[in-house]
Amino acid sequence: MKWERMPLGPIETNCYIVWNExxxxxxxxxxxxxxxxxxSQWIExxxxxxxAILLTHTHFDHIGAVDDIRKKYSIPVYVHKEEEHWLNNPEMNGSAKYPMIPDLFVNKADKIIAGEKKMTIGSFTFEVLETPGHSPGSISFYFEEASIVFSGDALFLGSIGRTDLFxxxxxxxxxxxxxKLLPLPEETKVASGHGNLTTIAREMDSNPFLNGF
Structure with a gap:
């Protein structure tokens, strides 16, 4: 399995492309x-x-290209059930909070994820971890064989997600x-929604927001 990090959108949110050669x-x-x-140019x-499109959560900076990419490639969108109604609600997805961001209305998801589970989509098998807090429907995608977890905005290099949004x-x-995240093997790579790659071991040892919990 290969993967690529591509910062996109108004605040350079990390989009990840995961593929099997x-x-x-x-x-x-x-x-x-x-x-x-x-x-799409990179894909081509x-x-x-x-x-498929997988969403760790539905804040505006993570969903801006969903409809265009879904339409271009005729692929389904997966989202957690706690946020299935956020995609077309600017108050919930946060786009209404920032005057410089147009209100964002995204069509409803094609597939709803409910609960933690192992999922198989095409040639990929991965684990869905429910990691709410940054938002109610935040989830992380753990690919055990590749030793990587896509954590959305839950855990970052040296930081954690903000919790002052809806x-x-x-x-x-x-x-x-x-x-849910720190129990993963320490060598697991953490691919966050913003910033650079880290590991579970590094965050256990040095993340100042996790001390004393």
């Missing part, structure tokens, strides 16, 4: 936050074949990190 370059697109043309130039809960976020 041995299976017709099947790809999952995680959090296409904007710049649909830039993303690398002969990638998207088969539905945020600081204690819930800390609980999610300590009970």
């Amino acid at each position: 041995g299976n017709k370059n099947e790809a999952l697109i995680i959090d296409p936050g904007g710049d649909a043309n830039k993303l 130039s690398n002969t990638i074949q998207p088969i 539905g945020g809960n600081h204690q819930q976020l800390l609980h999610s990190i300590h009970n």
Whole structure:
């Protein structure tokens, strides 16, 4: 399995493209936050074949290119049930909060994720971890064989997600990190919604927001 990080959209949210070379370059697109043309040009130039869009959560900076990419490649969008109504609600997805951001209305998701589970989409098998706190429906995607977790805005290099947006809960976020992410193998790479890559071991050792929980 290969993956690529591509900062997109108004605040350079990390979109991730995950693909399998041995299976017709099947790809999952995680959090296409904007710049649909830039993303599709990369996909075309690398002969990638998207088969689904996965959303870690539905804040505006993670969903800006969802409809364009979904339409272009005729692929389904997956979202957690707690946020299935956020996509077309600017108050919930946060776009109404910022005057410089147009109110964002995204069509409803095609597939609803309910509960923690192992999922198989095409040639990919991964685990869905419920990691609420940054938002009620925040989830992380753990690919055990590749030793990587796509954590959305739950856990960052040296930081954690903000909880002052609609539905945020600081204690819930800390609980999610300590009970769902930190128990992963220490060598697991953490691919966050913003910023650079880190590891579970590094955040256990040095993340100042996790001390004393």
